[in-house]
Amino acid sequence: MKSQIRLVDITLRDGEQAVGVVFTRFEKVQIASLLAGIGVEAVEVGFPALGPEEKECVQAVVEAGIKGRDGRPLEVNAFARARKEDVAACAECDVHGVVISISTSDIHLERKFCKTRQWVLEQLEGAAEEAKKRGLPFVVSAEDASRSDLAFLIEYYRLAERLGARMVRYCDSLGLDDPFTAYRRIKRIGQKVHVPIEVHMHNDFGMATANVLAGIRAGASSVATSIGGLGERTGNSPLEEVVMALKHLYGVDLGLDTTRFREVADYVAQASQRAIPVWKAIIGENIFAHESGIHADGVLKNPKSYEAFSPEEVGLERQIVIGKHSGSKALIHKFRTEFGIDLDPDTAGRLLERVRAMAVQLKRPLFGKELVQLYQSLVGKRR
């Protein structure tokens, strides 16, 4: 199915807000280029109101004139609080669009800002006027939307619509929604608000990706993601998970070059100094590593037994690991394909016992050389 869903990557803004992460100007440009290279059409690259360094970073991305795969310019957005001066700072960077954000939850209004709901609406109005004056298309974002009173949230979004917002953003800032709640709330918003809805979900309880998909099923047509889920606290919905889930579970293809996911994630991992866990869904090194007898045997007979998609699709490789949980079939396969040795079932059985004992003792799987040595000591042949 051809997709009508827009994806905006926020690695360079919310991703950079993760504790301890700072991207250099060069890295921001590189990451934006990599994203454009895999087919991402829109990015959010920073928060110009922070100060001169950040402004230069954002400007550098704009000036790089990055083009997408189809030759069209990459849409570069910047983030602003609902303040005129923040919007002005974005405009000075010559970005293509701005995201205007303010909290809409009573908890935030009462305990963080000590302000009223009316104040929120006025702030939005002021910031939106500034954006219009400067000819900047704007998305209106509601921080802490998941804890906001739904009626007020809808009122806020409807004001945004009247003010000319191109889109409204629903932020589950604390990752508190479950998919059922997210669906219900976004469905209700969609019935009352007539501009596209964008979802921005955090992963505090491990449900970011599921909540994004719930938002899409409820009618949201834009998603904010980051590479590897980089972001505040537990992070955002990861781009690679959202894209692959849409493609494989829903049959909705966003048309991204998934084979370069790992490459892009590696660059972001380096720049953010955060290693990609080997078990990271979609892009982790171990996603296609099979050790246990049952899994390895199943995969050798038919990879579909334990793989939802093939490793090449995301730039990874399948590995059969020999360790404590291995079975004789994987061992026979390993020896035949990698060492050119045919093990008869009896030898394989005896070798497996030694392999398991050694793996338990070493507390890890065995390397090829160790396997061959064990085999040689078992059959008594030495060169």
Added chain:
Amino acid sequence: MKTGGIIPFRLDEELPEEMLSARIEPPVYIDDTTLRDGEQTAGVVFAKEEKIYIAKLLARLGVHQIEAGIPAMGGDEKEAIKAIVDLGLSPSILAWNRAVIDDLRHSLDCGVDAVAISISASDIHIQHKLRRDRAWVLESIKRAVDFAKEHELYVSVNAEDASRADMEFLIQFAKTAKEAGADRLRFCDTVGVLDPFETYIRIKTLIEEVGLDIEMHTHNDFGMAAANAIAGLKAGAKYVNTTVGGLGERAGNAPLEEVIMALQCCEGVHLGVRTSLLRELAEYVFQAAGRPLPAWKPVVGSNLFIYESEGRASGVVRDPVTYEVFPPGEVGLSRRFNVGKYSGPSVVRQKLREHGYHPSEDEVRELVPLLRARAVGLKRSLIDSEVVEEYLSLKERGRT
């Protein structure tokens, strides 16, 4: 418009209100499989004493059942399971088996009180992996459950790859298990290909058609293990199979800590477990597994209560509830402030106060851009002494 993926749905769909407003009815039981599915992860091996220690921690936390391993592997594995049984912990101890009598004999040797009997339910597994047919699968379930029940074991029949199984056959599979005397059915989303709504529909159907207790076993291949586990519980499943930190095959399983805290914070279901042990448990398991515990790991990551950006810090210094769903101590973590690129006056003021300084508003205003520039230059957050040093030299300059 209809889509063409694994999960059938229409983009203009309307999900039933009954599903959207479903609430989880306690009790919910946790069956933790860190010691079985967790250890099965490629590259992970626990030492016997580590297995024992993890079992003790899980018991202290208060899980209902511990899946301790696979007795049929023999050797060290069998001894570790026996040793765990011998501890006499309060949780039930369950061992994993294929639907094979010999496997079950090994479990009996270990003295466990419960067994999981696992067999594939999907045609893709039955044809390609097992190279058998559906009738053989049903026959194997019957034989294995009969044997286990003769020995008075609690029996969970695991429907491996249930998420890709034909629903009609899965119902037949579950009915066979029930008739043979099984106590529950474990629904395994072995390759992690469901979303929460599809999970809900399938679990609801199984419960209505079969009436057997259901356990959720979900994988994280598309990042939805925790959400799918919660969805299953909403549909009426009573048991949930978790691992510490989500350790498990490929992208892992539903993480114990995410399920516990999501139940508490998102669903209002309190399990009465000692959540303050969660961080310690995760640290131990990751150490034993030889894996670093990511600082951003939900619930137990060391970064979760560190405040750096002004937006969040300014809220938290006024009232933590602005950005915290639960207090850090609840999971064994603590709150901290860090000065970095996104920091503003709230963090800087807070940090200096922690070190006994009381900067004026003007000083803070002057310090913020200096500290931000320093963080940008160094490409990292600042350590406390760097912040203090910057403040003191600002004061010094003020004097001269």
